[in-house]
Amino acid sequence: MTSLKQIDRIDRKILHEIQRNADISNLELAEKVGLSPSPCARRVKILEDAGIIQQRVTLLSQTALGLDLTIYIHVCLECQVPERLEHFENKIMSYDQVLECSLITGSDADFLLKVVMPDMPAYEQFLLKELNQIKGVTSIRTSFVLRQVIQRTALPLGHIG
Numbered sequence: 001m002t003s004l005k006q007i008d009r010i011d012r013k014i015l016h017e018i019q020r021n022a023d024i025s026n027l028e029l030a031e032k033v034g035l036s037p038s039p040c041a042r043r044v045k046i047l048e049d050a051g052i053i054q055q056r057v058t059l060l061s062q063t064a065l066g067l068d069l070t071i072y073i074h075v076c077l078e079c080q081v082p083e084r085l086e087h088f089e090n091k092i093m094s095y096d097q098v099l100e101c102s103l104i105t106g107s108d109a110d111f112l113l114k115v116v117m118p119d120m121p122a123y124e125q126f127l128l129k130e131l132n133q134i135k136g137v138t139s140i141r142t143s144f145v146l147r148q149v150i151q152r153t154a155l156p157l158g159h160i161g
Contacts, residue, residue: 007052010035012161014043015052019154022056059153067116069123070145074109077136084136085110091134097126109141 007015013033017024024032030040047053062070077084085103088111092101100114117123131140 008161011043011047012157014040014047015157015160016154018044018053018056022058062116066118069117069119070148071113071115071117071123072143072145073113073115073131074107074141074143075111075113075131075137076108076139077110078138079136080110088134088136095126095130 010033014029017029017032026037026041026044029044030037033040035043044053062068075088077088089101089103092098092111092113095115097115097117098113099116100112102112103110104112115123115126117126127140127142131137
């Protein structure tokens with residue numbers, strides 16, 4: 001298993017390039033990181049097997065798909081008992097419009113959701129027919145994104161190797 005301490009400068013370059021372009025061919029990746037194709041492919045496989053590379057995805061354009069609203073929702077539950085948390089988490093996982101759900105501290109909320117919707121009527125429907133109906137939800141506070149300043153999917157790698 002590869003650990004964080006075993007990731008060297010070349011591995012970091014590989015991770016950087018794969019984050020920039022998951023479609024990159026092994027040949028092009030090898031050229032960019034200064035390896036021949038076989039050792040490069042071996043390193044990628046080791047990083048995958050270690051769980052450092054979890055999967056490769058295609059990013060779609062939210063606006064081109066008509067998902068013009070990005071919403072952050074703070075959700076409070078009546079109590080943070082394991083059964084209530086698990087019920088909420090299981091319910092939230094079934095909604096495709098929820099991109100992120102985090103159990104949080106330092107706020108008056110228990111969960112922070114990042115949700116995308118095509119428009120306000122769709123959000124109203126989601127809020128009234130879905131989110132408000134989850135057992136244990138006591139309050140919901142919503143913030144709408146006016147403009148996306150930064151949206152990154154690449155993790156910072158400067159602290160490695």
